[in-house]
Amino acid sequence: MYEKLIKDIQKKIIGNEFKIKISIATILSGGHILIEDLPGTGKTTFAKSLTAAMNLEFKRIQFTSDLLPSDIVGYTYLKNDNFVINKGPIFTNIVLADELNRASPKTQSAFLESMEEKTVTIDKETFNLPNPFSVIATQNPSDLSGTSLLPESQLDRFTISFSLEELNKEQRIELLKNEHNNLDINSDFKFDQNVNEINKVNVNRNVIEYIDNISEHIKTNYSNTHISPRCLKQTINLAKSLSYLNSSKYVTYQEIKDVIPYVLRHRLNIVEKKEFYSFIDEVLNKVPFPDGK
Known part of the structure; x- marks a missing residue:
């Protein structure tokens, strides 16, 4: 079964077979993934393909220097004399924090509660996140311009980290043919059933x-x-x-x-x-x- 799941993901991702496998294991265990690599190496495609093959709900947040915590977790607003909660994009199964280390430390900290407690607090009211919930974050190398180091308190919440493999000549040619990008991922994967077996x-x-x-x-x-x-x-x-x-x-x-x-x-x-x-x-x-x- 898992051989098929990995092959489904490899319709979009060339190589990186064990990294696909350990990423599946991480999400099944309720963990979080940090992918560090140079821009344009396929980090976002990796995350989206992994989520699609596991039939989970997915949302992407592009981190920039002006992103606010409320842009991630949500906020309250006044409507007809009542306060209404507007939930942010973090309310999903898999949230892709794209280029996480481009945001300010204040914005990065918006993930601390959710990654540990699987909850989010908006204006003193606490909400449970969907089950399953995992963060897949990408970051550029810290020596690139416009980046800031992630604090140890946040790094420790990530279960695994890795960089994608450098492709050989044949793999690069296969990628440049653009055939993988045109293939859809159709999977019959059932998350809850597999988690019960892992326990x-x-x-x-x-x-x-x-x-x-x-x-x-x-x-x-x-x-x-x-x-x-x-x-x-x-x-x-x-x-x-x-x-x-x-x-x-x-x-x-x-x-x-x-x-x-x-x-x-x-x-x-x-x-x-x-x-x-x-x-x-x-x-x-x-x-x-x-x-x-």
């Missing part, structure tokens, strides 16, 4: 201990790095979703090793992006499995 995936104590050991190793050897309990919980939930996509009824060490680079990529500011994966390989090689296997 049945078992996580052994040894696997949980392995995750905690990785966290302790990083904190012990790199004291200026913060690995939050939220991060560890996200890792478990994401690993369960990925195990389900792999047709497994329990989480293995391999699922943990597969998701860790994506979970930690935006949380570790102690290493350069180009050195990150060699750093993660070193950590995973030094942390033994709890049962000695």
Whole structure:
């Protein structure tokens, strides 16, 4: 089933097969995705194709320097002597925060409550967001003009982050033929049914201990790095979703090793992006499995 879902998405997205798969797992686990890359590399197309294939409601917010929090969450206005709530575009299943780091910190903070609590407060009244709800945010590299760094409190709310793969010559030619852009995505995917099955995936104590050991190793050897309990919980939930996509009824060490680079990529500011994966390989090689296997 998931092979078909991935192939449906690849009608629009060339390559990036595992990143498609882990993005599906992230949304199934209720998490959020951060895609960092240069302009024009297909970040928005990736998000829209993923949402269409999963049959979820989608809205896009283009972030600019003059965007206000009320443009995202909504506002109240007076109509016939009564105050009326006008809900913003955040009330959807998947919201695409396009070029999130082009907005002011005040506007970026409008996502903090929704990403953690799955609620939105408008003029002291709190509303539940639709279920499921996930944020897919894109950002340009921080050294480009007109961008500002995302605060750690917001970065930690994203479950995974990645950049899209650079296409080889044949893939670029296929893209330039424009055939993928003309294909529609027709999918029979049912979200609730799959989430119920994910909840049945078992996580052994040894696997949980392995995750905690990785966290302790990083904190012990790199004291200026913060690995939050939220991060560890996200890792478990994401690993369960990925195990389900792999047709497994329990989480293995391999699922943990597969998701860790994506979970930690935006949380570790102690290493350069180009050195990150060699750093993660070193950590995973030094942390033994709890049962000695």
